[in-house]
Amino acid sequence: MTDRNPPGRACLHELAAQRRLPAHQPMDQMTLGWISDHRPANFDAAPSFPRPGLMLVPARSWFLSERQSDANHGVRHNARVSLYAALLAQEHELGADDIAAxxxxxxxxxxxxxxxxxxxxxxxxAATWFRRRTATVNRALGREVPAATLHRAAQAIAVHDVPYDHFTTRQKRAYRQAPHLVDVLKAADCLDRYRLPLTRWWPDLTRLRIAVPDWLPPAAFALVVRSEQAALDGATTPCALAAARRSLTPGQ
Structure with a gap:
């Protein structure tokens, strides 16, 4: 197992409780153990995804730095959010282009x-980066998504970190062009908050504007724990994500 708690170094959970979190926050074994121990009591004991769904694992080169690609908002987080976004888009019966975008x-x-x-x-x-590299993204997806659809997806990326009630006039106008994309991406991002080191930062579904199926939060929690544990055990990020996803998808 990879040692992700060097002697004398506090874990993320302890640092968060002390309001001393560092700029870069890679997962550690003690924090992941704390997350696993605090699994919500109302979650299904055998969580699963009802269908495989699309998942895109971003390249490390897409991030500002190698260090950031392995941190708490790095490759594994973005890949899991891509899966939740695709599953939510399917659940809400969006078209194939919107699902891919x-x-x-x-x-x-x-x-x-x-x-x-x-x-x-x-x-x-991130939206600016996305608009400039749509060809790169299409290659990674393995399909051509129409430019207009990717433009709407970029608008969703641009406001995913902005609370709805803080939207500027321009952002409100952009939201009206593709509310379903914004709402799904915000919900998908929210569902991966189980990786964070304090329960008060975990998902609050009342803040979302779309319905989330009952099976998704327990499966999202399990995917965080299983994929992060596999990475701590030494698996590469793509292998950690793939193995965790397979373990939660019947028939895979």
Whole structure:
């Protein structure tokens, strides 16, 4: 097992309780153990995804730094959000192009973060990156998504980190062009908050504007724990994500 709690170094859970979280916050074994121990009591004992869904694992080169790609808003977080976005889009009966665009949006929504703190404006930076690299994203998806659909996905990326009641007039206008994309991406991002080191930061579904199926939060919790544990045990990020996802998808 990879040692992710060097001697004398506090875990993320302890640092969060002390309001001393560092700029970069890679997962550690003690924090993941604390997360696993605090599994919500009302969650299904055998969580699963009813269908495989699309998941796009972003390249480390898409991030501002190697260090940030392995942090709490790095590759694994973005990949899981891409899966939740695709599953939610299917659940709400969106079209194939919207599903693919949301999968891509989830995979890149935090790729321009400077650190794991609030980092205002990182959504807009990621949207700019996305618009300039649509060919790269289409290649990674393995399909061509229409430019107009990708443009709407970029608008969702740009505001994913902005509370609805803080939207500017311009952001409200953009939201009206594709509310379903914004709502799905915000919900998908919210569902991966189980990776955070204090329960008060975990998902609050009342803040969302779309319905989330009952099976998704327990499965999202399990995917965080299983994929992060596999990575701590030494698996590469793509292998950690794939193994965790298979374990939660019947028939895979």
């Amino acid at each position: 949301l999968c891509a949006a989830g995979a890149v929504h935090d790729c321009r973060r400077r650190d794991d703190r609030a980092d205002p404006g990182h959504g807009q930076r």
